[in-house]
Amino acid sequence: MNQQEPVYLIDGSAYIYRAYHAIAPLTNKSGLPTHAVYGFTNILLRVLREKAPRFLGIAFDVRGPNFRHEMYQAYKANRPTMPDDLACQIPYIKEIVAAHNIACLERQGYEADDLLASAAKKLAGQGHPVIVVSGDKDLLQLVSESITVWDPMRDVFMDPAAVRKKYNLGPEQLLDFFALMGDSSDNVPGVAGIGPKTAEKLITQCGSLDGIYQNLETISQAKLREKLLADRENAFLSRKLITLIEDLATPELQEYEIPEPNEEKLQELYTFLDFSRLVKAPQTTAVALETKGFHLVQTEKALQDICQQLSKGPVLVLDTETTSLDPLVAELVGISLCSTAEEAYYLPIGHRDSEGNLLANQLPLALAREHLTPLFSDPNLPKLGHNLKFDLPILESHGLPLSGPLWDTMLASYLLDPSRRSQKLDDLCLEMLGKRLTSFAEVTEGDKRPDSFAYVAPEAAKNYSCEDVIGAFLLWQRFHPQLEEFGLWKLFSSLEMALVPILVRMEQTGITVDQAQLQRLSEDFGLQLAELEKTIYALAGEEFNINSTRQLGEILFAKLGLPQGRKTKTGYSTDVKVLESLARQHDLPAAILAHRTLSKLKNTYVDKLPELIHPKTGRIHTSFNQTVTATGRLSSSNPNLQNIPIRTPEGQKIRAAFVAAPGQLFLSADYSQIDLRVMAHYAQDPALLTAFRAGEDVHNQTAAEIFRVNPAFISPEMRRVAKTINFGIIYGISAFGLAAQLNLSRKEAATFIERYFAHYAGVKRFMEEIVEKARKDGFVTTLLNRRRLLPDINSSNKASREFAERTAINTPIQGTAADIIKLATIAATQHLTEKGLHAKLLLQIHDELVFEVPAAEIEATGAVVKEAMEGVMQLDVPLVVNTVVGENLAKV
DNA sequence: TCGGTTACGTAC
DNA sequence: GACGTACGTAACCGAG
Missing domain, CATH: 3.40.50.1010 (5'-nuclease)
Incomplete structure (x- = not known):
């Protein structure tokens, strides 16, 4: 039954x-x-x-x-x-x-x-x-x-x-709970002044609404009793309304019991309503990709035939469909392949019916493996895909590793225009080829289950997946000559593509966090925040949402009458600069700042990191994104492990929770002043070149120049100012910006900048020349010829033009530094392998590589990594790498 | 209620 | 408007 x-x-x-x-x-x-x-x-x-x-x-x-x-x-x-x-x-x-x-x-x-x-x-x-x-x-x-x-x-x-779990109340108590709270969207009155927290407490205490009114005298807070008495009628009315x-x-x-639907009627309705996704008859539009050359491969014979066909090359385009975006758990649902723009093949492997049973008429994985391996492992057959960083670990975990040159249309697109809004396959096909691909949501019919693709019928999956390989092939036909034309082939093949398997490994490896330590920190930070909250409310004379800049502005500037600093689009700025400047006049701003710092750390790291520990590995696996930044840097997300705090003592506690595996140590190797060295090389500035060649402290030297003092008399404060200027220069600084940064007058800032350029005249010339070249070319490049287009460089809008000018200065420097660390990433991992060392690269943080190293190999590894990193590029100044060892990230 | 925008803060 | 590159969180807003 x-x-x-x-x-x-x-x-x-x-x-x-x-x-x-x-x-x-x-x-x-x-x-x-x-x-x-x-x-x-x-x-x-x-x-x-x-x-x-x-x-x-x-x-x-x-x-x-x-x-x-x-x-x-x-x-x-x-x-x-x-x-x-x-x-x-x-x-x-x-x-x-x-x-x-x-x-x-x-x-x-x-x-x-x-x-x-x-x-x-x-x-x-x-x-x-x-x-x-x-x-x-x-x-x-x-x-x-x-x-x-x-x-x-x-x-x-x-x-x-x-x-x-959600309400701390039983379902039978919810009516009374909502009756107390009321509901403004339905105009259910409730008891004024009672929110979820108070309502929950009252119901827990007295059991029910009736219980509350029968035991009013037991409620200790006089204010609360008054509220309840005043709105007694409303409370009971509310309950009636929501019952x-x-x-x-x-x-x-x-x-x-639902019989079969009236399909004919439904199709008629969908057609009338223009729900094209739901209309069964496939709607062919001028822009949709032609699908007549798409084939399902469901028999060994067919598989043999297509492998024979595909082995002729000149390239094997492939795409995998899986049950998950997480390669650690993803299972293969299907593989699509092609080597021409005309014919494409889909191999269904892991499709399931709605009960979750594997469908018949699919290729058993072992069989697919047997026939595909000669193809996939052919060292002379290039493998082309879109975002191979995803497919590589999937194929590997299913016993189908790839050999031969790797070509990736996502990376090709990125090198041709790193600022492109989207590097997604469907967006590129639409933009570059005018061809519309079926979206994932369409083929899964909006199914939100993570493994939704497994439930797509093979026929529909074939059309979707074959579109992807054909799309990638067509894009490649366009991108490949462009890469050659712009001199990007070397950067593409030897650098970006070589990096892909390394990033795969880094993401796969992950990093351990000490969950108990984070738990303790969470409690510790929580207590401190509660204290700060009390202090803040007392200082403000009222309770408000500390996280709301608007409410905070109201308190600081309207109620307390403190002087307003900068304004933002929507009100008064309450950022750290403003609050710091107010700290002399009132105790509240400092308390807010302390609260901000702590709640930032708690919410972003302490409480978030444990959620991201992978159930399978017990480690945290970030994504290193290779096609996001306009300058060529990597970025990191889910979580971002490139912005783990480091500056404050609280931040150090978080860093300390990142721990090396038992018997292993972290080795951090970072380039010293890489941006400034790159700038010295570009600018060919004698003073800067000499300083770096002599191994001098460049911030000290800058301090001596801008303060016009003997290097022996430079105070830490003077060095700090000089360091800010050195960094500011790389960002295309203005007197205004420097003044704001250092709390100087604009005139003082201007003086420092003048003196800086007087001493480092080559830097000034470099900046002028690079902007001039950008105006002429419409783009800038790095030492490895990475390009960034600057469409606004000749704009009539002053703000956008000046922004493009600063970008023209910064990108060759930041981008070359990115080139260097990418070369270093490749060289270091390669040298380690050659030396038989077992260090695993875990993180890349722009000028730093972090490895997890067996303790016994730590010295040898440090030496190999340092040498590899220092030797990747010959600039006109030395590249210097410092290494540090420790059992957690606070110590490296 | 939800996605997009804004403000802010962490890193290099 | 004013110092470059990212990512993530929380608040807020607009939609009607």
């Missing part, structure tokens, strides 16, 4: 409103608004697809006042009546429901929620499990052993345990 199959009850009206508000207005060809229908249909199809329910009902509100309005005039009075452009969509929604033959629940004078409640209670009472599909908290009052609420948007199931009616007549179980 199928008694245990749940009945799904959808909160139809809620999703109509949600779709109407959340989705940008859409219309069909005849101008009918359709976005609410579209959003609703998507939710419905998602439930049908993901849950394949046998029993399903959908509840709707009926327009017009209901009994709640009679009870309380203001009920939902803040809600405008249904807008016309929504009302006109309702009939189509009903038609879609009707075409699916789904039971429709509605009744004059009641809301959808009441029908859901009545139906759910009745079915549950008959022993049928019920799943209410809704994101509305008011429905949580229904939750019981047999009634669950599912919010498909967040994919959260609320059973009694989940309710208790759902549970005894309306609703259908019997069998009436929810």
Whole structure:
């Protein structure tokens, strides 16, 4: 018997409103608004697809006042009546429901929620499990052993345990809880001045709303008692308003059973509404990629034939489809291959039916491996893909490692224009080729499950995946000659492509954090923050949201009358500079600053890092992005391990939580002053060249010049100022910016800059020449010929032009430094392998490489790495690398 | 309620 | 407007 199959009850009206508000207005060809229908249909199809329910009902509100309005005039009075452009969509929604033959629940004078409640209670009472599909908290009052609420948007199931976890209250207590709080969006009054925290406390204390009013005298806070007394009526009225009616007549179980939908009617509706994604007949438009040469490979014979064909080259284009974006858990669903723009092949391997069973008619992995290995391991056959950093570890973990030259269209595109808004395959195909590729969302029909691709039918997957390899091939035909034309081939093949497998390995390896240490830090920071919060409220004379710059500005400048500093677009700036300057006049700014620092560290690192520990490896695996920055640097995300704090003592505590594995040590090797050395080389400035060649402290030398003192008399403060100027120069500094940075007058700053350029005249000339060249060429390059376009360099808009000028100065320096560290990354890993050393590269932080090294190899590794890094490029000044060893990141 | 924008702060 | 390159968090806003 199928008694245990749940009945799904959808909160139809809620999703109509949600779709109407959340989705940008859409219309069909005849101008009918359709976005609410579209959003609703998507939710419905998602439930049908993901849950394949046998029993399903959908509840709707009926327009017009209901009994709640009679009870309380203001009920939902803040809600405008249904807008016309929504009302006109309702009939189509009903038609879609009707075409699916789904039971429709509605009744004059009641809301959808009441029908859901009545139906759910009745079915549950008959022993049928019920799943209410809704994101509305008011429905949580229904939750019981047999009634669950599912919010498909967040994919959260609320059973009694989940309710208790979220609210610290049982489902039966929620009504009273919400009654106390009220709900401003529905104009449910509640008790004024009681929010979630107080409401939770009261209900926990007294058990229920009645309990609270029966035991008012036990409530110690006089203020709170007053509030409760004053709004007693409202509290009980609120409860009535949000209590759902549970005894309306609703259908019997069998009436929810859904027969086959009326496909013809549905197609007719979708066509009329212009829901092209849902219209079955494939719509071929002028821009869609031609799909007639796409083939499914489902037999060994076919596989043999295509391998034979593909082995002829001249290149093997490939793309993998998987169950996850995380290569550590991703399983192969399919592989697409091509070597011409005409024919492409899709090998289905891991497709599943809705029950999760592997489909028949697929190639067993072992068989695919047997035939593909000669192809994939052919050292003379180049392998082309888009973002191979993703495919490489997937193929490797499935026993299909790649050999031969690697070519990547994403990297080619990046080198041709690193500032491109998107380097995604579909965006590039559209932009460069005018060809529209099927999106992932389309092929998975919006399925939000992480492994959604496994449930795509092989035929549809074939079309999608083959488009990708053909798209990559077509892009390559365009990019390859361009790489040659712009002298980028060496940079592409020997540097960026060589880096790919190294980044794969780094991401795979990950880094260990000491979870217990972070836990302690979290508690420690939490306590300090609570103290600071008290202090801040006392100093401010009121409670407010410390994280809100707007509220803070109000307190500092309006209430306390402190002098306003800079303004931002939206109000007064309260950034660290402003607060520091206010610290002399009042204690509040300093307390805010301390709070900011701590909460930043706690929220961004201490509390976030443990969440990112991988369940499989127990380590944290960042992504190193190779096509993001405009200058050629890498970036790091999820988490960003290139901005782990270092400057403050609190930051050091976080660094200390990054620990080397047992028996291993961290080795950090960083370039000394790499940016300034690159600038010295570019500028050929005698003073700078001499300083670096002599191994002098360049900040000290700058200090001596700008303060016009004997080097023996330079104070730490003077050196700090000089260091700021040295960095500022690289960024294309102005007197204004330097003054702001150092709290100097503009005149003083200007004097320092003048003296700097007087001494380092070559630097000034370099800057002028590079800007001039950028004006002429429209781009700048690095020493390895990496380019960055500067479309604004001749702009008539002064601000954008000047920005481009600063970029023209900074990019060759920052970009060359990026070239150097990338060369170093390749050289260091290669030398380590050659020497049989076992160090693993974990991090690259712009001028620094961090390795995890077996303790016994630490000295040899340090020497190899240092030598490799210092020798990668011959500049006119030496490259100097310092190495440090420690068991955690605070010590390196 | 949600995605986009703004302000801010961490790194090099 | 004013010092370059990133990424992430929290608040806020607009949509109606």
